Amino acid sequence: MENDILIINSTILPLAPDMPELIRQGYVAVKDGIIAALGSMADLADAAGAEKIIDGSGRLVMPGLVNTHTHAPMILFRGMADDLPLMTWLHEHIFPAEAKSVNPEMVYWCAKLAAAEMILSGTTTVADGYFLENSVAQAFIEAGIRSVAAQGVIDFPAPGVPDPKRNVAAAAEFIEDWQSRSPLLNPAVFCHSPYTCSPETLQNAKAMARRKNAQLFIHLAETRAEVEQVREQHGTTPVRLLDEIGVLDKDTVCVHCVWLEQEEIEVLARTGTRVSTCPQSNMKLASGIAPLKEMLAAGITVGLGTDGCASNNRLDLFFEMDFCAKIHKVKDLDPTALSAATVLHMATLGGAGVLGLENAVGSLSPGKQADIILLDIIQPHLQPFYNPGLLVYGASGADVTTAIIGGKLVMQDRKILPFDVNETMIEVRKMAESL
Amino acid sequence: MENDILIINSTILPLAPDMPELIRQGYVAVKDGIIAALGSMADLADAAGAEKIIDGSGRLVMPGLVNTHTHAPMILFRGMADDLPLMTWLHEHIFPAEAKSVNPEMVYWCAKLAAAEMILSGTTTVADGYFLENSVAQAFIEAGIRSVAAQGVIDFPAPGVPDPKRNVAAAAEFIEDWQSRSPLLNPAVFCHSPYTCSPETLQNAKAMARRKNAQLFIHLAETRAEVEQVREQHGTTPVRLLDEIGVLDKDTVCVHCVWLEQEEIEVLARTGTRVSTCPQSNMKLASGIAPLKEMLAAGITVGLGTDGCASNNRLDLFFEMDFCAKIHKVKDLDPTALSAATVLHMATLGGAGVLGLENAVGSLSPGKQADIILLDIIQPHLQPFYNPGLLVYGASGADVTTAIIGGKLVMQDRKILPFDVNETMIEVRKMAESL
Secondary structure (H helix, E strand, O other): OOOEEEEEEEEOOOOOOOOOOOOOEEEEEOOOOOEEEEHHHHHHHOOOOEEEEEOOOOEEEEOOEEEEEEOHHHHHHHHOOOOOHHHHHHHHHHHHHHHHOOOHHHHHHHHHHHEEEEHHEEEEEEEEOOOOOOHHHHHHHHHOOOOEEEEEOOOEEEEEEEHHHHHHHHHHHHHHHHHHOOOOOEEEEEEOOOOOOOOHHHHHHHHHHHHHOOEEEEEEEOOOHHHHHHHHHHOOOOHHHHHHHOOOOEEEEEOOOOOOOOOHHHHHHHOOOOOOOOHHHHHOOOOOOHHHHHHOOOOEEEOOOOOHHHHOOOHHHHHHHHHHHHHHHHOOOOOOOHHHHHHHHHHHHHHHHHHOOOOOOOOOOOOOOOOOOEEOOHHHHOOOOOOOOOHHHOOOHHEEEEEEOOOOOEEOOOOOOOOHHHHHEEEEEHHHHOO | OEEEEEEEEEOOOOOOOOOOOOEEEEEEEOOOOEEEEEEEHEEEEEEEOOEEEEOOOOOOEOOOEEEEEEEHHHHHHHOOOOOOOHHHHHHHHHHHHHHOOOOOOOHHHHHHHHHHHHOOOOOOOOOOEHHHOOHHHHHHHHHHHOOOOEEEEOOOOOOEEEEEHHHHHHHHHHHHOOOOOOOOOOEEEEEOOOOOOOOHHHHHHOOOOOOHHHHOEEOOOHHHHHHHHHHHHHOOOOOHHHHHOOOOOOOOOEEEEOOEEEEEEEEHHHHEEEEEHHHHHHHOOOOOOOHHHHHHHHOOOOEOOOOOHHOOOOOOOHHHHHHHHHHHHHHHHHOHHHHHHHHHHHHHHHHHOOOOOOOOOOOOOOEEEEOOEEOOOOHHHHOOOOOOHHHHHEEEOHHHEEEEEEEEEEEEEEEEOOHHHHHHHHHHHHHHHHO
């Protein structure tokens, strides 16, 4: 019994730069939460055993996906108000619903439901940003999902932080509380945007994050209106503003980055700033289409994000990959503009890089964390299966049968193992009914 | 036992103009292939019984979806060659693969696999166009799916029609063969395009279709290159060309319609011509974005199509609805540009209208064909469920648990009942391996 888990007889897609693209009849061995070995079944020692053997016949084995941006608790507002102008949606629906319903219990149960949805659709690492992030962290740990959990900072009274003067201090306390508590969770700070946080707040938050060696997330250049507002208030554009006040570096993740000038792309590249792109949210809210090809060409590390459920309305990165590839093809009227391979990279190792976790997750490589998913590819909609591009253009999260995070089996045969999903759905439904 | 099937305790979404939007706790009764009644459980007679009772608790019941354009046999080429320039893709991959592999056996098995994929994702009516359409028709009838099956016409030697002079005659024979054979199938003619069929061919095909009271399908204004080519060859634009030669009327379905001038939209509206829009295909092949809002505003009946699997790569209309709504929002930078309700209509009653079947299918109305699907909405990614918009922005075909076509149960608990799907997958895989 040398291994904890041994997956056998499977098609392996390592998505690692130094590995073959596909191992047609292969195995993956997991021990102490780590990928111990992987390769062809022909090279598996006869004596190799494991506490748990998973027959991967008819399955594709790949690294779990990395969601670089969401607001998990907003699952409560999923589909509550669609197809509306942005300001009507925000001011007449989302903000009032948040004011009425956001409390630690809501955040906890909704984050747990979001974790279930993500695990069931193949996400094993997620970056979250919201208020009362303590309760998100608690829910994620119980759900067994890996995360970067970021406490929200905004220059207005917020749930859990009635006095905005304490917003950075509250985030600092959150980071201290969680910094060494679980190998599955890295705490961070999430500044809402350059139009809801003053330059002083952003500088304070960044200084605090630097001291604590934590990441800083921020919505940036999402809409044309935001760019105009920042220009009016600060006489410059969002990326330039953040650069001028010293907020951009390799531990800052800018989310959306739809409305950028070429020079701003170069600023992001020069400072090593990471980017999370959320194509479905940008399409549904009609924010625009990010200059993704240009950002990738400039060498920026870009990952995929689903955004929160109020604006997507799902947390399924398979959909996100497909939307991402297709929107950039049609944007440029060029079918080669963005390939399936590039999008698969963004959803795995690229996303891991955005979260500073490229040495820990994002590919199936010996020594890395055992964050692994299995997909059932013997289904009518995935046949024939010529190459991994079909994961982008043909699969969905519903094809994921099994998920392992840090060597722990968290989903098998589409059943979540660490907690009771029915109880979670009932709790969230009760809150939805009272909204 | 007055009914054949009785669905009880379910959320009903009739999508019929004269019905309530949602019946929260309702029933649907089916007799002799027809929807006999539907309504609130409170109004269901105590004595009501049925040969088969389906407990629809936790399910949403809605009309089966209508796919207005595909090439079912092209499932063999799914994912074979993605992310390539259009001409490389066509001339170096698709055309050679077709030349090598298209024969009656291939068409039969691949159409059957396509039928399985469509039924499993909630499609109950499909319009297909390909060569050797006899074999598609045979496969569809055996699969139990409702269809408009159209024999391909092209001015080149084609599978089954080596002499292009016989192309319209072959289509006429196909229509005669199938016109009264099954209540599930309407035969039709599919002229490939205005750049592969001469005006004479198009006129002959249309005259033949008129005599036989059959529909004519044609790819039209799909790419900018096509518009330029038609202009060079005929000195006019695709829609104007078809109008001038008398091919446009309410029984002609123009597929794609991406590159239209406003005046051409008015021509389509004036002639009552129907349109099938295929947003995913148009995005993946980078053809462009159709002027859908303008077509709908002009009063044109528009349905959704998946296109064939070589260019999508899936036959799941839930994905198509989502892509359709989001691409048109971001195109106009207007989140109200296309609503979930409009897209749901296009995938049901609107699509039925495109196929001339609006009195037979597309809504749950007493007297209509019993083409019904059930979705499991008690899943993490579909909770909370505030309104039917979530079907567009949150659901996928994998959420469909049950499908009934013409009163016959064709899928239950995600198992296809009329035929052996495993055998079908094995046959198609063998062909794929020999490609």
